Amino acid sequence: MSTSSITFNRRSFIRTSSLASGGLLIGFNLFTACKPKVQPPVDISQLNFNDFNAFIKIADNGAVTIYSPNPEIGQGVKTAMPMLIAEELDVAWDKVYVQQGILDTENYTRQLAGGSQSIRLGWEPLRQTGATARQMLVNAAAAKWGVAPSECTTSEGVISNAKGETLGYGDVVKEAAIMEVPESVTLKEPKNFKIIGTDAQNVDIDKIVTGKPLFGLDYKVDGMVYACVLRPPAFGQILDSYDDTKAKAMPGVIDVIRIGEKAKELSKEGIGNWTVAMGKSDKVVVIAKTTWEALKGKEAISAQWVNGSVLESTEFQDKQLIGLLDGKEFKTLRKDGDINIAFAKADKTLERTYESPFLPHNCMEPMNFFANITDEKIHLVGPVQTPEFAATAVAGMLGRDVKDVHLEMTRMGGGFGRRLYGDFVYEAAEIADLIRKPVKLVFSREDDMTAGTYRPAIKYRIKAAIKDGHVTAYHLKEAAIGGNMYGLIPNFFPAGAIENYQVDVANYQSNITTGAWRAPYTNFLAFAEQSFFDELAEIMEVDRIQLRLDLLEKVKGSTDERIQYSPERMQNVIKVAVDKSGWGKKEDGVFQGFAAYYCHNSHVAEVADVEIENGVPVVKKVTCVVDCGIVVNPLGAKNQIEGGVIDGVGHAMYGDLTFMEGKPQSQNYDKYRLIRMGEIPVVESHLIQNEIAPTGLGEPTLPPAGAAVANALKAATGNRFTQQPFSKFPELMQVPTKPIIG
Amino acid sequence: MPKYDIKVNGISKSVDVAEDTPLLWVLRDHLDLVGTKYGCGIAQCGACTVHIGGTAVRSCSLPIASVGVQEITTIEGLSEDGSHPVQMAWKEVDVPQCGYCQTGQIMTASAFLDKNPNPTSDEIKTAMHGNICRCASYTRIHRAVEIAATKLG
Ligand code: FES
Ligand code: FES
Numbered sequence: 001m002s003t004s005s006i007t008f009n010r011r012s013f014i015r016t017s018s019l020a021s022g023g024l025l026i027g028f029n030l031f032t033a034c035k036p037k038v039q040p041p042v043d044i045s046q047l048n049f050n051d052f053n054a055f056i057k058i059a060d061n062g063a064v065t066i067y068s069p070n071p072e073i074g075q076g077v078k079t080a081m082p083m084l085i086a087e088e089l090d091v092a093w094d095k096v097y098v099q100q101g102i103l104d105t106e107n108y109t110r111q112l113a114g115g116s117q118s119i120r121l122g123w124e125p126l127r128q129t130g131a132t133a134r135q136m137l138v139n140a141a142a143a144k145w146g147v148a149p150s151e152c153t154t155s156e157g158v159i160s161n162a163k164g165e166t167l168g169y170g171d172v173v174k175e176a177a178i179m180e181v182p183e184s185v186t187l188k189e190p191k192n193f194k195i196i197g198t199d200a201q202n203v204d205i206d207k208i209v210t211g212k213p214l215f216g217l218d219y220k221v222d223g224m225v226y227a228c229v230l231r232p233p234a235f236g237q238i239l240d241s242y243d244d245t246k247a248k249a250m251p252g253v254i255d256v257i258r259i260g261e262k263a264k265e266l267s268k269e270g271i272g273n274w275t276v277a278m279g280k281s282d283k284v285v286v287i288a289k290t291t292w293e294a295l296k297g298k299e300a301i302s303a304q305w306v307n308g309s310v311l312e313s314t315e316f317q318d319k320q321l322i323g324l325l326d327g328k329e330f331k332t333l334r335k336d337g338d339i340n341i342a343f344a345k346a347d348k349t350l351e352r353t354y355e356s357p358f359l360p361h362n363c364m365e366p367m368n369f370f371a372n373i374t375d376e377k378i379h380l381v382g383p384v385q386t387p388e389f390a391a392t393a394v395a396g397m398l399g400r401d402v403k404d405v406h407l408e409m410t411r412m413g414g415g416f417g418r419r420l421y422g423d424f425v426y427e428a429a430e431i432a433d434l435i436r437k438p439v440k441l442v443f444s445r446e447d448d449m450t451a452g453t454y455r456p457a458i459k460y461r462i463k464a465a466i467k468d469g470h471v472t473a474y475h476l477k478e479a480a481i482g483g484n485m486y487g488l489i490p491n492f493f494p495a496g497a498i499e500n501y502q503v504d505v506a507n508y509q510s511n512i513t514t515g516a517w518r519a520p521y522t523n524f525l526a527f528a529e530q531s532f533f534d535e536l537a538e539i540m541e542v543d544r545i546q547l548r549l550d551l552l553e554k555v556k557g558s559t560d561e562r563i564q565y566s567p568e569r570m571q572n573v574i575k576v577a578v579d580k581s582g583w584g585k586k587e588d589g590v591f592q593g594f595a596a597y598y599c600h601n602s603h604v605a606e607v608a609d610v611e612i613e614n615g616v617p618v619v620k621k622v623t624c625v626v627d628c629g630i631v632v633n634p635l636g637a638k639n640q641i642e643g644g645v646i647d648g649v650g651h652a653m654y655g656d657l658t659f660m661e662g663k664p665q666s667q668n669y670d671k672y673r674l675i676r677m678g679e680i681p682v683v684e685s686h687l688i689q690n691e692i693a694p695t696g697l698g699e700p701t702l703p704p705a706g707a708a709v710a711n712a713l714k715a716a717t718g719n720r721f722t723q724q725p726f727s728k729f730p731e732l733m734q735v736p737t738k739p740i741i742g
Numbered sequence: 743m744p745k746y747d748i749k750v751n752g753i754s755k756s757v758d759v760a761e762d763t764p765l766l767w768v769l770r771d772h773l774d775l776v777g778t779k780y781g782c783g784i785a786q787c788g789a790c791t792v793h794i795g796g797t798a799v800r801s802c803s804l805p806i807a808s809v810g811v812q813e814i815t816t817i818e819g820l821s822e823d824g825s826h827p828v829q830m831a832w833k834e835v836d837v838p839q840c841g842y843c844q845t846g847q848i849m850t851a852s853a854f855l856d857k858n859p860n861p862t863s864d865e866i867k868t869a870m871h872g873n874i875c876r877c878a879s880y881t882r883i884h885r886a887v888e889i890a891a892t893k894l895g
Contacts, residue, residue: 076839201836208841209832210824211777211817215842218776226771251743251760291780292767293760364781364789364842364876413779413842414876445782635836639879643839646878669786669874677870680880 023059024173026133056085056133062157062170064089065097076636079203081122083632087195088130088187091169092156098203119632119694120601131185139182140175141167190630190691199635204411214411216368216382217442224370224438225254227431228294230284230301231451234662235512236311238281242303247286250300252293255435257285262397262430280308285431291442309511311662314357314457317481320508321459324479325353330504333490334562337500339465342473346465350539354462354528355723358481358657359455359517360664362674365413366448367424370440371432373398378405379438380429383412383419390422394429417516421453446667454657455517456481460528464536465500471536471551473500476529480507482514485521491562492522492598493529493570497551512659518647519699522599526703527652527710527724530595534711535720544711545578548596565598573605573625573688580686581607581623591617593712595704600696602628606645608681608708610716612735617716619649619681619709627688628695634687640697641685648705650675656725673727746806750775751819761807765799766790768806769816777817777845781874788873789842791849792816798853817845820852828852831890839877847873851887859895861887 055067066082082098134154141159142149144167151162160166190196207214232238244256260282267280286297343349369382378400384390387407395402412419428441443451458480465473474494478484484505495501517523537544552574555567574596577583586592589611596605609621622645631637654673658665666672710721719732726733743758750773757772764783769775769792778801781789785803792801793815820826824833828851838844847870854869855861861869866887875883 199836201833202838202841204841205833205836205838206824208838208844209817209829209848210821211775211845213776215779217780220774220776290759290763290767290771292763292771295783296760296762362876364779364787364840364874366780412840414840416876445784639836639839639882642881643878646880650878668784669782670784674874674876675878675880676872676874677880677884678867680878683881 022173023057023170024177026056026058026129056089056129058133058137058169058173060170060173062095062168063097064091064095064157064169065099067099076202076633076640077119079200079636080119080632081126082203083195083200084119084122084126085130087193088127089134090130090154090156090194093195093198093200095157120696123693127187128185131187132182133176135182135185136176136179137169137172139179140172143175144172196630196632197634200633201635215365215413216370216410217365217413217440219370219381219410219440221370221372221438224440225287225289225435226291226294227428227439227441228286228288228291228298228444229259229427229441229447230286230298230303231447232281232283232305233450234305234311235510235659236307236309236662237305238308239283240304240306242284242301244284244301246302247297247300250288250293250297252289253286253297254289255287256297256301257287257431257434259283259285259427259430259434262433263426266393266397266426281305283427287431287435287439291440294442295444312510312512313660313662314658317457317508317510317659318355321355321457321479321481322353324506324508325459325461325477327506330477330506331484333485333503333505334495335502336495336498337473339473339475339500339502342465342467342500343463343475346467346472348466348539349463350466350532350536351461351463352528352532352535352722354460354524354531356455356458356524356527357655357724358457358512358514358659359651359655360449360452360657360666360672361414361416361418361455361517362449362672363412363414363416363418366445367418367443368441369424369428370438371425371428372438373429373432373436376404378429380405380407380425381410382408382425382428383410383415384422384425385412385415385419386422390425393422394425397426398429398433416518417455417520418453421515423451423453445669449657449667449672450664452664453513453515455520455523456483456514458521458524460525462528462532464498464532466536466540469540469542471498471540471547474498474502476503478503478505478525480505481510481512483507485525488562488564489521489525489599491560491564493555493565494551496555496558496560496563497567498554511662518644519599519702522597522703523648523651524703524706524724526595526597526599527706530597530704530707531710531720531722534594534707534714544594545574545583548574564601565603569603569627569688570596570598570605573603573627576686576688577605577607577623577625580625580684581609583607590620591712591716593708593710593715595707595711597700597704597707599703600698600700602626602695602697602700604700604704606701606704606708608649608705608712610709610712612716615735616733617713617735619653619712621682621684622649622705622708623684623686624701625686625688626697626701627690628697628700629690629692630694631687631689632694637687637697638685641687641701642683644699644701645683645685645705646675646680648702649681649709650679652706652709652724652726653679654725654727656728744807746809747811748806748809748814749811750814751816752813757806759806761805763806765792765801765804765806765809765814769801775816775818779842779846781843781846786874787843787846788850789846791846791853791873793849793853796853796856798850817849820848826852827893828855828886828890831886831893834889835882835886837879837882837886839875839879843873843875843877844879847875847883851883851890855887855891855894859891861891863888
């Protein structure tokens, strides 16, 4: 047994109280708990329950309810996070009721966004919270029996003593509620886990399959009206004038208003930079009694737009990015040794450029938000991944106290990074502030696809030097729209494995808004890098798997703290993937491609199998091996792995958003291709079993998928894909009539 | 505005809406049946699928004026309590990720299995091809349809 150590005082984020209705309520601040850098308040007597955002309720009858504050975007954290609490609380999972509801609509603001980091950050504090609650219940029972707490054991919500007497948790909640919060608690050894590591169904499953109102778009209150917004049709345009006579005469249309003043305030203050392109222009809003009437009303507006800045086309942007790669203006993010000397001395060099398009997020549930603003209160409800930030920004833009803001989160019909950006919250708030009625802002699919914060178009150029059969230099250059790679990404593989190594970045500031998209930067960088290593192996005439393993070998024992990938874990997932995929042992007609990648603290290796059907290569199977530490919920984990891999394959094959004079050329699913049922590969997933603390799973299986497919397509067709999406190059999909040599 | 009498989940309803109003928005905004989802509005994603006279229909592209007297079934009427074999299979496989597309998927699958209770794997793929799942839970959707078929068969 290990006593867990944590760098902050547990008392500051846990508080208990007895409930008027009977039972015990344990409140804890997940925000503080999961982000140890946030300083808990010094004087805890000043804390009240409003400062807590997650709760465990144990009723008199022993029933346990966990109020999970984390927004669910489809990654399963709403199930996995309560599992961590329940494990240490020592209750049976099927007796636990998980609610994302709010305990108190007046006073409860949920603060924490989801994402691949939730489980990693919550791993210790959530288990500690459960263990603390359990210890208090045990202490209460021990006091009742007059025995030492250490003589008591628990199992599935029942406390037993050495004499064989038992008490249910519900029997001692009253006493436990007034007990001291213990200073330290003992956490279970992983081998004693009963809930962690077992399959748990999505906690909302019953509601989802029966169509209960769960999502933002489903939220309704009496007297609510609907708003649809006419935004500039092209990035770079701004509103000049509009005629709303026709719209105002349409059935159900209540009013037509102009917004934009407040949003401009926001961008002036530097908040919400990502809304700049759209935020620079005023917008026309149609308020109507129903969604359909608002959508129709919007179509009836005739607006004039003027060009505020250059209307960019994809061709123009491509030239800018290539110009950057060819140029000399770079910021160096990492530099080891001297690449120039190594290149000068090289026997051979290889240089390749890889190109990716913009991608919209296309969450299945279009952006939307509810707002109701009175002099007393700003009530916001909907799907957003950054509620705290949105609440602060809205208060700032309306010149109100943030305490007036009550933000509730709904389940989200997908996130993929889009709902990190609060543009739709600000729009809803500005509208509600003007009309002073409860209002639901609704994006049509066209609005959603054309007013995006897209995955930026990026180009990578990679050059390597080979000397005496070794890779002696690696130079990665990035030219991106908007921002550049950040954080530890420049220190991912092959940093540390190659003596002379340099990462240079440059960016072009476009007026097209860009932002995070599932696995930011790595979603395409992995494709570039892992395609490049395959080519490198080919010109070095070495085994492509061995090349990667050998390079990883050199990272072992590294003392460079920036390098956080583990060469041992990486080698392991590679070896397991080789084994499980039958690498190199496939019958004729099956062409395999390999990729391995580390991001979001998890290690992944994938093998894609391509077969020829009716003369075209088809991705039939992807074997995916993941080391993400302890797997909290294998059932949910496999769902994430399958989804991530298929998403990666789908976007590499089909995803493409181009611009013509600032206008997105796809507006809806008729012109934007997403992978569908008939195109999916079988995904065989393998989770590495170990006892290392869990890491991210929502994102890391996506990045390597594109490279594994490209490498398999090369094997099948002899052609190298360096640009996504692959479907844009049907000529490269031609299968040669003669067998490929080499 | 014209008045339309429709029958939804066995109950007669009367709605006062413009004739071009898609059934989707009548269900969601007028009848509070929000289990039927909006995804694209142009019959491309299947999120809005309902049954009309037992056939799967894209309610976003069906004007109320064309509905007529045929019986409409939405996810809320597929079963009282989620006990329809397709819903049961969905739970057994734990299909959803974000969950948004799933009611549409279930409605497409249930209408399909009514007509073809013993489908092949390829027939399932073809039948479900029109429903997008952005979270790509396709593998589990396929599995759940197979399981539902054995429950129905
Ligand atoms: S909303 Fe009807 S098919 Fe997409
Ligand atoms: S589960 Fe998210 S769109 Fe299908």
